[in-house]
Amino acid sequence: EPEVTQTPSHQVTQMGQEVILRCVPISNHLYFYWYRQILGQKVEFLVSFYNNEISEKSEIFDDQFSVERPDGSNFTLKIRSTKLEDSAMYFCASSVDPGPGNTIYFGEGSWLTVV
């Protein structure tokens, strides 16, 4: 079965450093999403992306976050200057389209630790 793949699986970074989390969505999917889950808390929506632009973003997705699809296959989440509170599991997901009849497929997650 096709799957969403994410790299790295775990990254440790110094506070203030830039981090890029990478995702390869399922090949025929057109809608892409990032979510995060702080340890012990609920999963939270960050951003959705379609046709090379952001469709929706949450309050969490502030100016230190950005997303892009640099080469037609990868979908990246960049955190410009990491803070301790950015430590979380980040999930990438994709779907064929955003309609209610379509399943969202999640990756295994990238665990980010900011020290």
Place this chain on the structure above:
Amino acid sequence: KNEVEQSPQNLTAQEGEFITINCSYSVGISALHWLQQHPGGGIVSLFMLSSGKKKHGRLIATINIQEKHSSLHITASHPRDSAVYICAVPYGGSQGNLIFGKGTKLSVKP
């Protein structure tokens, strides 16, 4: 904003037992997702349903749109079913912008 509540928060069962996990939400929705988060952290989509009932193997999901309530049932539970089960609903009309419940941690003992 939709509020998503799940119950119970934690559930311990003996292998073979019938399991029910409940989810309620406050605002009408177009579809509801049931997700499984396995111990390694990854998330798998189990069901997406907008009405009635869906079945996949030993898993059954039902939804009552009028009562704003959904249930996930596991028949003949097995230790490999041990995971966190999460209910999620769209925020407004957007499918990807989901509001997630806190999850139900299920532990099935042999």
